[in-house]
Amino acid sequence: LxxxxxxxxxxxxxxxxxxxxxxxxxxxxxxxxxxxxxxxxxxxxxxxxxxxxxxxxxxxxxxLLAMGFIHPVHEGLLAELDISLDSRKNIGIDLSMATNIDKVFAAGDAASGASLVVNAIASGRRAAIKIDEFLSSKEV
Structure with missing residues (x-):
């Protein structure tokens, strides 16, 4: 490593x-x-x-949660935080990669469903940029 x-x-x-x-x-x-x-x-x-x-x-x-290549588990954390799901039961996000809950973001397969690893990596990078922009612009 x-x-x-x-x-x-x-x-x-x-x-x-x-x-x-x-x-x-x-x-x-x-x-x-x-x-x-x-x-x-x-x-x-x-x-x-x-x-x-x-x-x-x-x-x-x-x-930051790395959840793997299957759809997110709906019970537990997602249910407890009342995070919205999209029509395919993935974590619902907006263009800033944010969920319906303040300060909670999602990316990769958890937000888009199973896909190629390059797509998950690209999504993770977009989320990192959006999270950095969020953290830089607000008092957290």
């Missing part, structure tokens, strides 16, 4: 973590609660299992 400027600034890579919840105050995220997981082979398939006693919180002021 390549070292990037974020690593030079002190960021670290962490693997095998499951996000349990986001913690916040006054409509701002402050922490993410995580738990270590390990892969176990059960009945011919692999399953992630929580490692007991490994729950921790890390500071956060911005959360």
């Amino acid at each position: 390549k070292t990037s400027t974020s690593h030079e600034e002190g960021c670290e890579r962490r693997w095998s973590l499951s996000t349990l919840r986001f913690v916040g105050m006054q409509q701002r995220v402050t922490h993410a609660e995580l738990e270590e997981v390990k892969w176990e082979r059960l009945n011919g398939s692999h399953e992630m299992k929580a490692v007991p006693g490994t729950i921790e919180q890390i500071d956060a002021d911005l959360i």
Whole structure:
């Protein structure tokens, strides 16, 4: 894996973590609660299992979710935030990549449905630009 400027600034890579919840105050995220997981082979398939006693919180002021190549799971976070879906049950966004919820953006397959990886990358780049414009123009 390549070292990037974020690593030079002190960021670290962490693997095998499951996000349990986001913690916040006054409509701002402050922490993410995580738990270590390990892969176990059960009945011919692999399953992630929580490692007991490994729950921790890390500071956060911005959360970016990489959700993979299938449609977003509607239960849980999307339902709790009451994020609107489009006619194909993907996350509904406007031209600024924003959802119907203030300060929540979406991109890639979660917003457009399964497609080529180059489309998801391009969408992610557009979202990054729009999020940067949003953060630069407002008090967050």
